[in-house]
Amino acid sequence: MTRIRLFDHLVLMLGVFIMVAPVVVAFMTSTHEAADIHRNGLSLTWGGHFTETYDTVLTRKGGFTGEITGARMIWNSLILGIGFAAGKIVLSMLAAYAIVYFRFRLGTLFFWMIFTTLLLPLEVRIVPSYEVMNKLSLTNTYTGLIVPLLASATGTFFFRQFFKSVPEELLEAARIDGAGPFKFFIDVLVPLSRTMIAAIFIIMFVYGWNQYLWPTLMTTDERFFTLVRGIKQILLVWVGSNIPDYNEAFALAILAMLPPVMIVLIFQRWFIKGLTESDK
Amino acid sequence: MASIGIRDVSKIYNGGVTAVSSVNIDIADGEFIVLVGPSGCGKSTLLRMVAGLETISEGQVTIGGRTVNDVDPADRDIAMVFQNYALYPHMTVYENLAYGLKNRGTPRSEIDARVAEAARMLELQPYLERKPRALSGGQRQRVAMGRAIVRKPSAFLFDEPLSNLDAKLRVSMRGEIKRLQRRVGTTSIYVTHDQLEAMTLADRLVVLSGGRIEQIGRPLDVYHRPATTFVASFIGSPAMNLVSGELHGSKLALGPALIDLGATVPTQGAVTVGLRAEDLRLHEGAGGSLPFRIDYVEELGSQRLVHGMVGDQAMVAALSSEIPLPEPASLSIAPSRLHFFDTASGQRIDWSGEAAGQGALAAVPEAVA
Structure with missing residues (x-):
């Protein structure tokens, strides 16, 4: 028994090591000076420049216009991630609600149309989407960054499946209790969907946070740069004999990781709570 | 209200x-x-x-x-x-x-x-x-x-x-x-x-x-007074025994037995007869009019359901569990407790010899068509 337990722990520790070691290395390396990193490569020891590096990354105004700071980029990424996740949830819940609870002509056809768009990645329509946004002069706005990506077949599909599993009697009870379509949605369906909302929020937030291609295309104004772009920007200074600011890139990467981790941690609790409570 | x-x-x-x-x-x-x-x-x-x-x-x-x-x-x-x-x-x-x-x-x-x-x-x-x-x-x-x-x-x-x-x-x-x-x-x-x-x-x-x-x-x-054979078999547990019989004047032929009804039923010939399991009485030997071959017994505690055959038709009798089960045995039923149904349509046939005064049975103004 003990031996098996020891072995289990070894396996777990190995897993933890594989998962966490690169993060630790990145964090430790970020506390060294750029020149140091250039000379010695990655390091596992504390470099002692934690405050300076992170302070610079967060507050130094950089870029061509000298207006963009790391904090600003984190802010932009947050807006993108949260706007993305929230918008997708609202849209796909409403779409699924219409598909499941209202019998309208061609409803099934519409569902399958939405569903087949799952097969098309963003990249397929990225140029036309850009053109539309450009014509609406929504480039370099948060609206332009977020809105074109909001329609979500995945979300609609998940919510559709979930709504279908909600017992019919609840709808009937609500109808007898005098709840109209709007009240039923707000008072019954939305609270019941907490788990699903949490799960989709995690997925969509991380998806939005990690967006690279679309923000790159949509924003030329540095004030709208996201963190993911920022990291790329730092490493772009490969000119002449300049040493790229490795330490800053690592610091930004570490910072870029934190919000998704926090979102997962926060929502995970709801997620599990919702799962164990889901007796309808 | x-x-x-x-x-x-x-x-x-x-x-x-x-x-x-x-x-x-x-x-x-x-x-x-x-x-x-x-x-x-x-x-x-x-x-x-x-x-x-x-x-x-x-x-x-x-x-x-x-x-x-x-x-x-x-x-x-x-x-x-x-x-x-x-x-x-x-x-x-x-x-x-x-x-x-x-x-x-x-x-x-x-x-x-x-x-x-x-x-x-x-x-x-x-x-x-x-x-x-x-x-x-x-x-x-x-x-x-x-x-x-x-x-x-x-x-x-x-x-x-x-x-x-x-x-x-x-x-x-x-x-x-x-x-x-x-x-x-x-x-x-x-x-x-x-x-x-x-x-x-x-x-x-x-x-x-x-x-x-x-x-x-x-x-x-x-x-x-079940109105149809469906109601007769659905209401009451165990379900009412429904067997086929034949009416000759005031006599009912039920399998091998002949029961004197003491009154006439407004139909003759083949008929479906309903017998409530709890209306049946068990007798030793040929004491009852219906010879009964006991098949198996379900014990319910307060009573027992005795399944068996009368002639070639299945019958269930609900009996007190204290009564011994003799072999051979026979069943009897008060003629007034018999129910008659039209074999083809399943509709109840009212007759004059029916038990009266069974409480609720009396003239109830039917509020319903």
Whole structure:
């Protein structure tokens, strides 16, 4: 028994090591000076420049216009991630609600149309989407960054499946209790969907946070740069004999990781709570 | 509180399937009506049409004299209790009870008072802040009933509310529903497939089969004078023995036996004879008129069901468990306890020798066509 337990722990520790070691290395390396990193490569020891590096990354105004700071980029990424996740949830819940609870002509056809768009990645329509946004002069706005990506077949599909599993009697009870379509949605369906909302929020937030291609295309104004772009920007200074600011890139990467981790941690609790409570 | 009228109501589904056909029931104010029948007989569909959850294909439903065919469920002034309770899982018991009132814009103080009253009636006070998942099945069922009571509707509609409970709880909840309905005096329609539940709860029973009404009547009337062979076999446990016999004058030939009826039945020749298992008496040897070959015995504790054959027809007798089972044995029955049905149509044939004065059997003004 003990031996098996020891072995289990070894396996777990190995897993933890594989998962966490690169993060630790990145964090430790970020506390060294750029020149140091250039000379010695990655390091596992504390470099002692934690405050300076992170302070610079967060507050130094950089870029061509000298207006963009790391904090600003984190802010932009947050807006993108949260706007993305929230918008997708609202849209796909409403779409699924219409598909499941209202019998309208061609409803099934519409569902399958939405569903087949799952097969098309963003990249397929990225140029036309850009053109539309450009014509609406929504480039370099948060609206332009977020809105074109909001329609979500995945979300609609998940919510559709979930709504279908909600017992019919609840709808009937609500109808007898005098709840109209709007009240039923707000008072019954939305609270019941907490788990699903949490799960989709995690997925969509991380998806939005990690967006690279679309923000790159949509924003030329540095004030709208996201963190993911920022990291790329730092490493772009490969000119002449300049040493790229490795330490800053690592610091930004570490910072870029934190919000998704926090979102997962926060929502995970709801997620599990919702799962164990889901007796309808 | 209100009377409910169901006139020529039919439900025809899109595929042309008729679930309910031309049903007529008049329900008096404060009456407890039970719709009973096997699954698929249309009883739930009928209830749901009264509730407004299904559209009415033909006919008319009135509640309190008002035709409600096109009225929204919320505006029909009814409350429904569902088989799986249909409580809102994310709301506390209090919120579940208050939701319907809140949607109607009832003032806060009034809601509090009504919920408190219902909670007291149903002994739910300690659970008001709990979520449904923290309640037992019986408590959930009580919350579902409370949700109906707080609304003070004209009618309660029950859709097999006890089917999800275990047997013991079902009996006690049955009593509770009956008591409650007496107390608040609200017109109720109750759907069940359990004939025992139907017998014990109903002021009047409506037996349905294949979307049609087989019989409407007070429980004992239905039990003592089943209108058709279907009702005879459905109401009462064990089911009434239905065997074929032949009438010759005032004599009935039943398998190998010949019974003197002492009166004539207004038909002759082949007939379906109904014998309640509890009306049969067991005799040693040939003491009874029906020679009985015992097949097997079901012990129920208070009584035993003895299965066997009379001639080539199966018969069940419900006997006291103290009576020894002789071999050979025979059965007898008082002729007045015999029921006759038309073999082809299954309709009851009334006859002059029938037992009179069986309580409820007497002249009851049939409120119903």
